[in-house]
Amino acid sequence: ALPRDLEGRHVAISAGGTREALDPVRYLGNRSSGRQGYALARVAAQRGARVTLVAAHTADLAPPAGVDLVRVGDARELREAMQVAAETADVVVMAAAVADFRPVARNEHKIKKTDRDPDPVVLTRNPDILAGLVAGRRPGQVIVGFAAETGDAETGVLDHGRAKLARKGCDWLVVNAVGDGQAFEVEDNAGWLLSVDGSETPIPHGSKAHLASVLWDAIAR
Numbered sequence: 001a002l003p004r005d006l007e008g009r010h011v012a013i014s015a016g017g018t019r020e021a022l023d024p025v026r027y028l029g030n031r032s033s034g035r036q037g038y039a040l041a042r043v044a045a046q047r048g049a050r051v052t053l054v055a056a057h058t059a060d061l062a063p064p065a066g067v068d069l070v071r072v073g074d075a076r077e078l079r080e081a082m083q084v085a086a087e088t089a090d091v092v093v094m095a096a097a098v099a100d101f102r103p104v105a106r107n108e109h110k111i112k113k114t115d116r117d118p119d120p121v122v123l124t125r126n127p128d129i130l131a132g133l134v135a136g137r138r139p140g141q142v143i144v145g146f147a148a149e150t151g152d153a154e155t156g157v158l159d160h161g162r163a164k165l166a167r168k169g170c171d172w173l174v175v176n177a178v179g180d181g182q183a184f185e186v187e188d189n190a191g192w193l194l195s196v197d198g199s200e201t202p203i204p205h206g207s208k209a210h211l212a213s214v215l216w217d218a219i220a221r
């Protein structure tokens with residue numbers, strides 16, 4: 001049986017990938033499946049937490065038992081839902097892949113095919129939700145980010161992770177190598193758990209539930 005060490009705690013977790021509309025039928029999106037965020041939510045609930053799971057485009061995943069599921073579409077909706085959940089959350093985990101940019105305008109009607117060259121898609125920056133949550137952090141609230149990095153294990157991925165942890169101001173950062181069948185759209189995950197106090201824990205290749213257990217163990221301690 002799992003420890004009930006998150007009993008009495010509220011945790012807010014984002015999962016999946018945002019989609020930024022170009023028109024009523026098209027969007028800019030990413031390859032996140034939501035499986036890591038769902039595993040975090042499932043394990044937290046099993047360990048006794050009250051869980052709010054904010055899910056972007058994860059329709060093919062079964063909702064974990066005993067979790068409050070809030071469905072969102074784009075980055076601005078995800079930010080709104082996470083800000084509401086963060087008002088009472090003891091722990092906030094941003095596992096969602098949030099689009100950094102969105103089209104400046106959403107066409108009201110489906111963009112028509114013409115013989116002319118298409119207009120370029122003009123993008124604008126989305127808010128950094130994690131940075132906003134850190135800026136509005138409640139006393140004692142623990143904030144966790146994820147970082148998907150491409151590159152060589154030690155040099156690229158880990159160095160980027162260290163820099164990102166410092167830049168984002170969160171307490172923990174889970175760093176994954178992505179690409180070549182790693183992390184996105186697959187069942188397994190691996191990486192490092194970096195702490196603001198400088199500790200670096202390698203997370204060996206394993207299930208996303210295992211990675212979730214490593215993170216909840218560290219936070220519960």
Ligand code: C5P
Nearest residue numbers: 094096098100127128129130145146147
């Ligand atoms: O800087 P980068 O996008 O790699 O950081 C990843 C982390 O930041 C993840 O925890 C992700 O959920 C979060 N993020 C965010 N808002 C964005 C982009 C990323 O909260 N616009």
